[in-house]
Amino acid sequence: MKVLVDPSATRVARARPPVRAFLGFALLAVAALLLQRASGGLLAPSEVELHYLGAAPGEGLPRAALWEELHAGAFLHGFVLFMLGALLPLCRLRPAARSALFPASVVAALADLAAPFLVVGFGGGGALRVATTVLVGVVLPATIVTVFATLGPGAAATEERADG
Secondary structure (H helix, E strand, O other): OHHHOOOOHHHHHHHHHHHHHHHHHHHHHHHHHHHHHHHOOOOOHHHHHHHHHOOOOOOOOOHHHHHHHHHHHHHHHHHHHHHHHHHHHHEOOOHHHHHHHHHHHHHHHHHHHHHHHHHHHHOOOHHHHHHHHHHHHHHHHHHHHHHHHHEOOHHHHHHHHHHO
16 A cells, blocks of 8 residues: 555545445444344343343353454454554544544444453443444444545645645
């Protein structure tokens, strides 16, 4: 992705279609995560607690399953955040918007990754897991759509022209 090193208007124009295809894929991946949770009943605090803790002591989700969930989530969130962080400087956004979008996405992703361990650690807190699912389901798609819509000459190319 030479466009990340040299964000000239020509390179950005050539990179826009494949980058937008990736962003569409990332949006589908986040939607799939949300649909998976919704279809498993994990949008109700009581169902979340039943899923992670079980109906009786010792019936909860095995620790290995928690680590698998963390692994899958870290891959999805990490890959999407890596690309969004690299692409945001190429977007036609005010610096304040860029400075707010990426940290909000990181906080949402980290909260989502930590939530299962907090539910198990506190022996409850299903509402926390539902809240992090909603948070990541709003913030990540909003950032993806913003990058999709504003990918353009961006601040890097604009600042070069202003300095030159």
